[in-house]
Amino acid sequence: MARTLPNHADLIDYEHAVAGHDGILRDADGELFIKPCTAAEIAFYESSRAYHPEFVEHMPNFLGSLTLDQQQNGTTIEEAGAALIAKHSIPEVVVPKRDNNRKIATKQAIVLENAAHGFVKPNIMDLKLGVRLWADDALQEKKARFDKLSDETTHKDLGFRIAGMRVYQGPNAVGKDIDAGGHKIYDRDYGRLTIHKDNVQEAFRDFIFIKSAGIDEELGKLVTQAFLADVSRIQEILEAQESRMFSSSLLFVFEGDGAALRSAMEEASKPPATLANGDANSEEDDDEDENPRPKIYDVKIIDFAHADWTPGEGPDENSLKGVRSVVNILQELSESG
Incomplete structure (x- = not known):
């Protein structure tokens, strides 16, 4: 069944990104975002959805892709994305070439549900997985640069690196690293x-x-246990x-936000008791959409520009080293505690 999208014409920069490339946009309500990508990443989402349903449960919800014809009277990603949202549909995706060195040069983008939507004060952490960070087709310069990064960080010993975090400090937080929202x-x-490995x-x-x-030891342990259950399942x-x-x-x-958490x-905990994040499926989906339960936590695997299903080659031990370390x-x- 086709997904119906919110009817918002405005797209703005996505402010919650803690790592990755620039150029990500979101709709006005923050329910979805449009991310520049490669054709390989779209193919991985599509093949995962078709053949790997268990894995898909831990991917961002993939709503479709866009392709921008740069000859279309100078149409920008903002204009193309806004038009798509206004039409309540996602056809194929569209993204102009980016010149900034942290913006992907691509004509394609994916539309995903925003994992941070629905939280009062979302805390976000991005962990980059792997000891080896480059794919087989990477240029030699990139291989050398990424190998140096791995050797000098926790990638080498733990198989992951903290790529970025955004953590709410409370309503009275101030400081040079504190944003306007208290993160x-x-x-x-x-x-x-x-x-490093000793202080991670x-x-x-x-x-x-x-x-x-307002997140004390009790609440913190409950969050930790929820994360542990999901990452163990991903493993x-x-x-x-x-x-x-x-x-x-x-x-x-x-x-x-401790009070909201x-x-x-x-x-x-009310019947039916669940630690789901406000979007559990049931026979009363329509009612739940109108009054969803508040979100508690989420864990997703993201970033599939260099990902593929490889029958006959065994499990991905490179990524698994990082996942096991996190567990x-x-x-x-x-x-x-």
Whole structure:
């Protein structure tokens, strides 16, 4: 069944990105975003949806793709995307070439549901997976640069790196790294220069346990246990399937406002009890869409520009090293707090 999109004509820059390329846009309500991509990433979403339903449960919800004909009277991605949303449909995607070195040069984009939508104060962490970060077709210069990055960061020992975090610090938070919404921003240099294998668990604590935002040990442990359950499930799926994903990420999101988080958990404990994020399927989907339960947390695998299903080649041990390391860290935190 075709997805009906919100009727909003305005697209704006996506403000919650903590890593990755520039050029991501979102609709006015923040329910979806449009991300420049390669044809290979679209193909991976489509093949996953067709043949790997268990994996799809942990991918962002893929709504379709756009392609921009640059000869269409100078149409921009903003104009093309706004027109698509206004028509309540997603045909094929469209993105003009980007010249900035952090913007993908592509004519294509994917439309995804925004994992951070529906939270009062979303806390977000992006973990880049893998010891080896480059795909087979990468240029030698890129291979050397990424190998150096791996050797100098936690990629080498743990199989992942914190690519960025955005963590709510409470209503009275101030400081040079605090944005207008009270979130502390941990940029790309944080995972490259500050975090190493001996202090990485503290980084997870700084992401989850924020007393100034009302997230005490009790709430923090509940969030940690929820993350642990999902990442353990992702580990099981990757171990049972055959793929190769270079520079993909685990994206963690949870409610960073302690009062809102506790309220959401209390709501989730009401019959039928669940720790789902306000979008569980049931026979009363229409009613739930009108009054969805508040969101608690989410874990997604993202970034598939260099991903493929590889029958006969075995599980993706490169990505799995990082996933297993994250499982171990979350297990220790859930036990010790």
